[in-house]
Every structure is written in C-alpha cells, then in structure tokens.
Amino acid sequence: MQADKTAKNKFDFKLFGKIFSYTRPYRGIFFISVVSALLISGFAVLTPSLVGRLIDEAITNQNAALLFSLIITMSLVLFGEVFFQLLFTYTANLLGESVIQDVRVKLVSKMIRFRMAYFDKSSIGVLVTRAVSDMQKIGEIFSQGFFMIVADVLKMLVVATVMLVLNYRLALLVFAILPMILYATRWFQKSMKVAFVEVRSQIAALNSFAQERLAGIKIVQLFHRESVEAEAFREINKKHQDAWLKTVWYNSIFFAVAELLSSITVGLIVWYGGVQNVGGVTAEGYGDIFTFILLSSLLFRPLRHIADKFNVLQMGMVAAGRVFAILETQDHIEDKGAHEAEDIQGVIDFEEVQFSYDTKKQVLKGVSFHVEKGSCIAIVGSTGAGKSTIINLLNRFYDINEGSIKIDGVDVRDYALKGLRTQIAVVLQDVFLFADTIANNISLGNEKVTREQIVAAAKEIGVHEFIEQLPGGYDYTVTERGSTLSSGQRQLIAFLRAYVSNPSILVLDEATSSVDTYAEQMIQRATERITEGRTSIIIAHRLATVQKADRIIVLDQGRVIEEGTHDELLKQKGAYNELYKAQFLEEVDQAV
Ligand SMILES: Nc1ncnc2c1ncn2[C@@H]1O[C@H](COP(=O)(O)OP(=O)(O)OP(=O)(O)O)[C@@H](O)[C@H]1O
Ligand SMILES: [Mg+2]
Incomplete structure (x- = not known):
C-alpha cells in the first residue's frame, strides 16, 4: 500500500537529498563513478562516427593507411569504453554498498535503543525487512538506478x-520515431511499477508464511497441519507466479515493440538514404547511413532500459522513505539522569505507582511497597495481576504515569540509564538465549567477565556440573533461542548471567513452566545463593521460595491486597492463605 502511494507521488527530491548526503564520506568513489559514466557515453558515440569515416574515406578512396589507423583508433575506443564500463560498474556498486552499510548500521543502532513501547506496536518481521532487504533496494539506487539514468x-x-x-x-x-518509443517506454514503466509492487508484496507473503510455519513447526506437526499448510502455500505461490508472469508479459510486449520500432527506424534510414543517393547525392551518403544505423541503436537501447532503471530508482526511493522514517523517529527512554548508580545500596520504594501500557487499560492502580536494603521480597498473585509489569518499571523499560519509584531515595528517572540497568539484574520470565556458546550467553560479550569467573560463579550457585554435562561444556553452542535446552536449563543459565554481572539489586521472574524435582532443587539453591546479601525481588510460584522471603506482597488486578511475612499472611486468612492452601494440597496430592 505504502509503495503504491509513494509511487503515485512526484519524485521526492528532499528524500533523495538525504540519501545523497550519505555519499559524502565517499567523494572520491563518487567522482570516479560520475566521470566514468560520462566517458562511457563519450566513447560510445565515437565508434559510429569512425565507422562512417571508415566507409566514406578509407574504403571508398581505397586508402589502406587510413583504414589501418581507423581500425587501431576504433580498437582503442573500444578498449577505453570497456575499461570505463568496468570502472563505473565497480565504483557505482562500491558506493551503493558503502552507503547502505552506513545507513544499516545507523538504523540498527537506532532501533535497538527504542523504548519497549515502540516494539509493542511494531512487527519484528517488518523491522528486519527494513534493516535487510529495504537496504538492498537503497543500494540499487546507486548501482542500478540513478547514475545509469544520468549516464543514459x-x-x-x-x-x-x-x-x-x-x-x-x-x-x-x-x-520522428522517438515519440512512439517514448510512449511505449512510459507505458512499460507505469505497468511495471504496479506489477513490481504486487510482486514485492507476494514475496513478503511467501516469506512470512514460510517463516511462520517453520517457527511454529511443532504446532504444525502436532495438529497434523502439514497438508493443509502445504496447500495454503501452493495458493500463495500461485499468486506470486501470477504477479511475476504479469511482469514477464509486459516485458515481452515492450521489447517486441521496441525491437519493431528500431527495425522500422533502420528501414527508414536505409530507404531515405538510398533515395537521396539515387537522386545523385555524393558517395559520402553511404557512410552516414551506417553511422546513423549505429547511432539510432545507441539512442534506442538506453531508452528501452531506462524504464527498468526508473523502476529500480522508484523502488529504492520507496524503501528509503520507510527506512528514513525509522531513522527520524524519536522514541527513546529519556536518559537525562545525572546520578551514577555505582554504589547503590538497594533500598526500593514504590509510592502510589500508576501505570498503563496503553491508555485503554490501567495495569497498576496505585502500588506502594518498600524493600529494605539486602532483603528479599516475593510478589505473588494471579496471572495478569501486574507482577512482571513491576519489574518492567523498576528498570525503566517503561516510565510510569503517576506516583514514584525510588532507589536509595532517588527517583529512577534521575539515574543515568546505563548505570541503573547495570545495577539491576533481571532474570526474565521467558529466558532468551542467543545463538552463541553458553559462556558468551552468560558474559554477554562483557570482556571483564573471565572464563574463570564464570566457572567459579557456576560452582557457587551449583550449576557447574550441569553445564559440564553438555557436549563441549561452556563452549556448547546454543541454537536459535536455546531451543535445544530445556526450560529449566535455560533458566539456570539466565541465573548465572544475572549472577556474574554482580548487581546490587536482583530481580527474578520465575517461569511458570514446571521443572523436575532435581532442577527445581537446583534452581532453589541457586536462588538462595544469588539473593544472599542482595536486595531482591522475586516473582515466585514455588512455595519454598515464597516462604523464605522476608516479605510477601500479594498483588491482585494491579493492587497490593496483602503484605507481610509468610506467617503473618497465613494468620490473616486472606488471599495468600487460600493460595497457600491450594498449592499445599496440590503438593500433598502429588506426594501421595
Ligand atoms: N507490552 C504490553 N502491552 C500492553 N499490555 C500489556 C503488556 N504487557 C502486559 N500487558 C498487560 O498488563 C497486564 C499485567 O501483565 P503482567 O505481565 O504484569 O502480568 P503478570 O502478573 O506478570 O502475569 P503472569 O503471572 O502471567 O506472568 C496484563 O493484563 C497484560 O495483558
Ligand atoms: Mg509475568
């Protein structure tokens, strides 16, 4: 849709200027490209005139010496043309690739700083397309579009x-033939533009279908969806084929018509030249006929391709429009705080915090609690109560609407963001692992964390044996998203990741998925070890963890409904007591 809209608009010079400003660091290459393009045009025109002279002067007058020197000259001209063609192709592509490399790096480093709310409303697939395939289209502006058009x-x-x-x-x-060719070219260009937009959207459909089905392969196979999905894929392919065939059809018509018009032109030149000669024109006329046949093909050939090149340029501009829209988006979490967070003690205060992700639904409705330095609080509550949200606010993934969140009496917004996040380590509910070694997944590329430290930390929290059991131990390479590890294993690695970063505040959002008793014990031990002497907030589902916490907060629909120690809360006989009874009975059931 977007492409369609832009395609109808006039050429966007402002946007073009922006893209062009990226060539500034590559002035030398740019200059060589332009000069080569000019020289290619110059050389190309020389040959036909030389052929004319060859016929009129050398052949007609039987001048062998001139013939020889003309042939040498023509060879040199040809050589020059080939040389500059090579230089042009290389430098134009080099320029395009250099520009898109710069834009791409800038785009991705911009993207990864956007606030979470930005990602809540953007499709990852679309952002990836912007960073990869749209970039390629921008590069083609230089390698296939703009310079070629200017040169032509x-x-x-x-x-x-x-x-x-x-x-x-x-x-x-x-x-006289030109208007017809121009008209055909214009028709071709317009039709192709529409057809290309369709092809591109069908390619996107193919991509996203295949990618989604492969990512969800387990569901596909579990629910016997293989043949249904294959059939659906066949239909998308059919649409893609239709869209593609349309471009082939336009191509066939256009090139046939262009060929016909060229031949008509040649016919006209020969006929008119012949008539002139019959009418008693000098022999020089013959040379002109040859020169003109060659020149007319030089005139028409670029015309045929210029339509294609305009499309490339247009597509590049559409892609650039989308990419620059992201580059010009300002959607970062404000980072104006001056407080360095280095020696945080870890006293946390939530005061009447109100928050909603979007304006529609209030998620936290005035949450207050206090965490002493070095103590551990557990947050319990039903699904969707707002537990993970509290963590998102503490490390400023989102900023709150009302109230305040303070660490050591200082508002979280007054800390430098980097320092704040370094001091708070979070084990998220869904553990994410990168396709890298276990060791790198733990250190996250922080060179200050040595292998010895990692191993020592693993031994301390009791997961060293588990990692050693993996093929290759700490060098075991995790595949995409850690799918070859169990969820308990992933969680242990995430624990270690948080532990080696040696934070002042530790936050654990326990995954609800159940793990076996052995892993559970391991996680339990690890939790105890890493929360020792640190302020910690644990979103807990396991009773053992909850019981050991210094304080427990019960959250319900964005409000704190109970707060106290395990024993205090049991005595209150409220929501926590109910929860405890339910879980306790369940465990007794399991034990029997
Ligand atoms: N990124 C988001 N954008 C909009 N709404 C969200 C977002 N994340 C969570 N919510 C909503 O906020 C509410 C609280 O979600 P939260 O993740 O804090 O629940 P939770 O207590 O952690 O639940 P669970 O125990 O299932 O993890 C839910 O109603 C959820 O739909
Ligand atoms: Mg949660």
Whole structure:
C-alpha cells in the first residue's frame, strides 16, 4: 500500500537529498563513478562516427593507411569504453554498498535503543525487512538506478546532437520515431511499477508464511497441519507466479515493440538514404547511413532500459522513505539522569505507582511497597495481576504515569540509564538465549567477565556440573533461542548471567513452566545463593521460595491486597492463605 502511494507521488527530491548526503564520506568513489559514466557515453558515440569515416574515406578512396589507423583508433575506443564500463560498474556498486552499510548500521543502532513501547506496536518481521532487504533496494539506487539514468540521458543527448550535426535530415527522420518509443517506454514503466509492487508484496507473503510455519513447526506437526499448510502455500505461490508472469508479459510486449520500432527506424534510414543517393547525392551518403544505423541503436537501447532503471530508482526511493522514517523517529527512554548508580545500596520504594501500557487499560492502580536494603521480597498473585509489569518499571523499560519509584531515595528517572540497568539484574520470565556458546550467553560479550569467573560463579550457585554435562561444556553452542535446552536449563543459565554481572539489586521472574524435582532443587539453591546479601525481588510460584522471603506482597488486578511475612499472611486468612492452601494440597496430592 505504502509503495503504491509513494509511487503515485512526484519524485521526492528532499528524500533523495538525504540519501545523497550519505555519499559524502565517499567523494572520491563518487567522482570516479560520475566521470566514468560520462566517458562511457563519450566513447560510445565515437565508434559510429569512425565507422562512417571508415566507409566514406578509407574504403571508398581505397586508402589502406587510413583504414589501418581507423581500425587501431576504433580498437582503442573500444578498449577505453570497456575499461570505463568496468570502472563505473565497480565504483557505482562500491558506493551503493558503502552507503547502505552506513545507513544499516545507523538504523540498527537506532532501533535497538527504542523504548519497549515502540516494539509493542511494531512487527519484528517488518523491522528486519527494513534493516535487510529495504537496504538492498537503497543500494540499487546507486548501482542500478540513478547514475545509469544520468549516464543514459547524457548518452542520448550526445547521440542526438551528433546526429543533428552530421545530417539533420536523417536525424529528423530518426526523431520522428522517438515519440512512439517514448510512449511505449512510459507505458512499460507505469505497468511495471504496479506489477513490481504486487510482486514485492507476494514475496513478503511467501516469506512470512514460510517463516511462520517453520517457527511454529511443532504446532504444525502436532495438529497434523502439514497438508493443509502445504496447500495454503501452493495458493500463495500461485499468486506470486501470477504477479511475476504479469511482469514477464509486459516485458515481452515492450521489447517486441521496441525491437519493431528500431527495425522500422533502420528501414527508414536505409530507404531515405538510398533515395537521396539515387537522386545523385555524393558517395559520402553511404557512410552516414551506417553511422546513423549505429547511432539510432545507441539512442534506442538506453531508452528501452531506462524504464527498468526508473523502476529500480522508484523502488529504492520507496524503501528509503520507510527506512528514513525509522531513522527520524524519536522514541527513546529519556536518559537525562545525572546520578551514577555505582554504589547503590538497594533500598526500593514504590509510592502510589500508576501505570498503563496503553491508555485503554490501567495495569497498576496505585502500588506502594518498600524493600529494605539486602532483603528479599516475593510478589505473588494471579496471572495478569501486574507482577512482571513491576519489574518492567523498576528498570525503566517503561516510565510510569503517576506516583514514584525510588532507589536509595532517588527517583529512577534521575539515574543515568546505563548505570541503573547495570545495577539491576533481571532474570526474565521467558529466558532468551542467543545463538552463541553458553559462556558468551552468560558474559554477554562483557570482556571483564573471565572464563574463570564464570566457572567459579557456576560452582557457587551449583550449576557447574550441569553445564559440564553438555557436549563441549561452556563452549556448547546454543541454537536459535536455546531451543535445544530445556526450560529449566535455560533458566539456570539466565541465573548465572544475572549472577556474574554482580548487581546490587536482583530481580527474578520465575517461569511458570514446571521443572523436575532435581532442577527445581537446583534452581532453589541457586536462588538462595544469588539473593544472599542482595536486595531482591522475586516473582515466585514455588512455595519454598515464597516462604523464605522476608516479605510477601500479594498483588491482585494491579493492587497490593496483602503484605507481610509468610506467617503473618497465613494468620490473616486472606488471599495468600487460600493460595497457600491450594498449592499445599496440590503438593500433598502429588506426594501421595
Ligand atoms: N507490552 C504490553 N502491552 C500492553 N499490555 C500489556 C503488556 N504487557 C502486559 N500487558 C498487560 O498488563 C497486564 C499485567 O501483565 P503482567 O505481565 O504484569 O502480568 P503478570 O502478573 O506478570 O502475569 P503472569 O503471572 O502471567 O506472568 C496484563 O493484563 C497484560 O495483558
Ligand atoms: Mg509475568
């Protein structure tokens, strides 16, 4: 849709200027490209005139010496043309690739700083497309679009001028065909633009279908969806094929018509030249005929391709429009705090915190609690109560609407963001692992964390044996998203990741998925070890963890409904007591 809209608009010079500003660091390459393009046009025009002279002067007058020197000159011209063609192709592509590399790096480093709310409303697939395939289209502006068009237009202007100077009658004859070719070219360009937009959206459909089905392969196979999905894929392919065939059809028509018009032109030149000669024109006329046949093909050939090149340029501009829209988005979490968070003690205060992700639904409705330095609080409550949200607010993934969140009496917004996040380690509910070794997944590329430290930390929290059991131990390479590890194993690695970063505040959002008793014990031990002497907030589902916490907060629909120690809460006989009874009975059931 977007492409369609932009395609109808006039050429966006402002946007073009922005793209062009990225060529600034590559002035040298840019210059070589432009000069080569100009020289190619110059050389191309030389050959036809030389052929004319060859026929009129060397052959007609049987001048062997001139013939020889003309042939040498023509070889040199050809050599020059080939050389500059090579130089041009290389530098234009180099320029395009250099520009998109810069834009791409800038785009991705911009993207990864956006606030969470940005990602809540954006599709990851679309952002990836912007960073990869849209970039390629921008590169093509340089390698296939813009310079080529400039070079071709120049070439045509030079050719037309040379024609007029050589023989204006023959020139006018050729020009008479031009409007028809121009009209056909314009038709072709318009039709192709529409067809290309369709092809591109069908490619996107193919991509996203295949990618989604492969990512969800377990569901596909579990629910016997293989043949249904294959059939659906066949239909998308059919649409893609139809869209593609349309472009092939336009191509076939256009090139046939262009070929026909060129041949008609040649016919006209020969006919008119012949008539002139019959009418007693000098032998020099023959040379002109040959020159004009060659020149007219030089005039028409670029015209045929210019339509394609305009499309490439147009597509590049559409892609650039989308990419620059992201580059110009300002959607970062404000980072204006001056407080360095280095020696945080870890006293946390939530005061009447109100928050909603979007304006529609209030998620936290005035949450207050206090965490002493070095103590451990557990947050319990039903699904969707707002537990994970509290963590998202503490490390400023989102900023709150009302109230305040303070660490050591200082508002979280007054800390420098980097320092704040370094001091708070979070084990998220769904553990994410990168496709890298276990060791790198733990250190996250922090060079200050040595292998010895990692191993020592693993031994301390009791997961060293587990990691050693993996093939390759700490060098075991995790595949995409850690799918080859169990969820308990992933969680242990995430624990270690949080532990080696040696934070002042530790936050654990326990995964609800159940793990076996052995892993549970391991996680339990690890939790105890890493929360020791640290302020910690644990969102807990396991009773053992909850019981050991210094305080327990019961959250319900964005409100704190109970707060106290395990024993206090049991005595209150409220929501916590109910929860405890339910879980306790369940465990007794399991034990029996
Ligand atoms: N990124 C988001 N955008 C909009 N709404 C959200 C977002 N994340 C969570 N919510 C909503 O906020 C509410 C609280 O979610 P939260 O993740 O804090 O629950 P939770 O207590 O951690 O639940 P669980 O025990 O299932 O993990 C839910 O109603 C949820 O739909
Ligand atoms: Mg949660």
